[in-house]
Amino acid sequence: MAPLQKRALYSLAIGVIWAIAIIVVFIAKGGVTAYTEEQGMRAILAALLIGGLLAYFIMMRLTLRKPGQVDERDRLIMGRAPVVQLWAVFISLAVWSITLTEIYWDQGQIPVIFPYLVFMSLFIVNVLAQSIGILIGYWRISRYG
């Protein structure tokens, strides 16, 4: 397994745990209502989000900076990962838009807090999709060349 592939696998595992932690904290602290009203809860979730992102980027950066760890084939695979990220973000945005529109159709307006949640979720999806994109890239190149 290539070092970047290994790193992507670890990042995906850690990223899934990180996403689950954010969702669990969100639900345990009272969901959308509490998120709207409590400044403290917003701070906790923001800290979890930023902390997770920093850890992810530091991990990736360390792999990319080590000499001999990443070569042209790895860079080619990494360069294709944004296609997966784009689709993941696009599909997530579509799911959010359709769901919120359908739920709040009768009220004629969507609560103002949702753009925050949409943004946070898209960020998480984007980060996880990068690892998935890299892993798909390795799988495709080993299967089809």
Added chain:
Amino acid sequence: MVNARVNNRIRRLRFDHDEMTQEELASRAGCTRQTIIALEQGKYVPSIELAFKIARAFGVTLEDVFQYEE
């Protein structure tokens, strides 16, 4: 459409060079061992730069390592 393919003799050349390991070749060519494995399996076509580095690692010309077939 023309069906083209780039073949290589890396495995053979490693054998001829005192059974040079994939790791050693990767280190000399400046790539990872996984790329050498992919090249030997014909699952990856290297850039012209990497192709030259591999040829130089064996001390041969580019066409002694890679062959283009139509």
